[in-house]
Amino acid sequence: MSPKFFGGLKRLKKRMLIYSETTVKPKSALRRIKKYIRNTPLDEFKELSQLTFNKIFLKLENWQETGSFKVRGALNRMLTLKEEDKSRGVITASAGNHGLGVAYASELLGIPARIVMPVSAAQTKIKMLSTFGAEVVQAGRDYDESEDVAHRIESDCKLTFVHAFEDPYIIAGQGTIALEILKKLPQTEIIVAPVGGGGLVSGLAIAAKQINPDIKIIGVQSEASPAMYRAWKSNQAIESPILDTIADGLAGRLVSPTMLATVQKYVDDLVLVSEKEIIDAMLYLLETKHILVEGAAAVGVAAIKNKRIKAVDKNIAIVISGRNIDLTIVRKVLNSKF
Numbered sequence: 126m127s128p129k130f131f132g133g134l135k136r137l138k139k140r141m142l143i144y145s146e147t148t149v150k151p152k153s154a155l156r157r158i159k160k161y162i163r164n165t166p167l168d169e170f171k172e173l174s175q176l177t178f179n180k181i182f183l184k185l186e187n188w189q190e191t192g193s194f195k196v197r198g199a200l201n202r203m204l205t206l207k208e209e210d211k212s213r214g215v216i217t218a219s220a221g222n223h224g225l226g227v228a229y230a231s232e233l234l235g236i237p238a239r240i241v242m243p244v245s246a247a248q249t250k251i252k253m254l255s256t257f258g259a260e261v262v263q264a265g266r267d268y269d270e271s272e273d274v275a276h277r278i279e280s281d282c283k284l285t286f287v288h289a290f291e292d293p294y295i296i297a298g299q300g301t302i303a304l305e306i307l308k309k310l311p312q313t314e315i316i317v318a319p320v321g322g323g324g325l326v327s328g329l330a331i332a333a334k335q336i337n338p339d340i341k342i343i344g345v346q347s348e349a350s351p352a353m354y355r356a357w358k359s360n361q362a363i364e365s366p367i368l369d370t371i372a373d374g375l376a377g378r379l380v381s382p383t384m385l386a387t388v389q390k391y392v393d394d395l396v397l398v399s400e401k402e403i404i405d406a407m408l409y410l411l412e413t414k415h416i417l418v419e420g421a422a423a424v425g426v427a428a429i430k431n432k433r434i435k436a437v438d439k440n441i442a443i444v445i446s447g448r449n450i451d452l453t454i455v456r457k458v459l460n461s462k463f
Contacts, residue, residue: 158197375424
């Protein structure tokens with residue numbers, strides 16, 4: 126067995142747990158992080174509302190300081206570190222946005238940080254990381270291989286690993302988005318969000334269902350990287366291939382058994398969208414709302430616009446997760462050549 130896959134396969138075999146409202150506490154997280162984050166707008170998307178016969182609202186997490194919702198979980202986790210752990214520093218693995226959240230939090234809190242990113246990571250995100258003073262290590266073909274490298278550095282250097290999704294503090298931080306949505310729009314009936322490792326959609330579901338048990342939480346993945354969807358359908362954590370995808374922030378081969386169990390318990394449905402549908406959604410957002418987003422952020426709009434989610438006369442909030450898209454990808458999207 127190749128050693129570079131050993132850590133990933135170990136994660137597939139971990140004892141299954143479930144994160145729940147007893148371990149994930151979004152209200153405490155919001156009190157902890159609210160002075161550091163932006164309470165982002167929740168704007169009606171009238172064109173999409175008229176097209177689908179619903180009332181569609183966009184939760185614009187692309188307006189966070191780091192360009193992504195990920196700063197919420199990173200801050201919540203790092204604000205809870207012990208002083209000795211802060212002094213030694215932290216390490217994480219990321220496709221980009223979580224790394225930016227950790228880097229931003231590290232600069233804000235004075236905590237040394239190393240970010241391990243795949244060799245294929247977008248140059249835009251790597252350049253942004255340098256502005257926050259974090260040390261960037263590029264290693265691994267994808268997120269899962271980068272995480273294995275990060276864990277080896279964690280062990281060698283006695284650093285604290287800040288996981289991108291599998292951590293109750295991270296999940297709670299992402300769940301604060303649902304608290305803001307429901308405070309501004311209590312009549313929300315469906316929340317739609319991108320799914321990568323499952324931290325965002327789990328946090329939203331746990332937070333929202335504490336307020337309204339009847340609310341529906343629906344996750345969206347790309348057909349090119351459907352790891353959580355395939356695991357959900359097969360009821361087991363399996364390894365999935367990754368094809369070229371514009372939603373690189375959602376790409377991953379492996380699904381954690383703990384995250385799968387949590388998603389199965391709290392999330393109501395998962396759907397897939399095609400690469401073309403994602404690109405069309407990105408262009409649709411740009412043309413109608415003048416919002417430029419990365420591919421992962423557009424999957425919710427793609428799912429609603431293409432009726433992957435069957436709903437009529439509903440109040441629907443879609444999480445627009447981030448804006449950190451590389452200029453070369455923007456050119457391809459505008460030319461529809463991705």
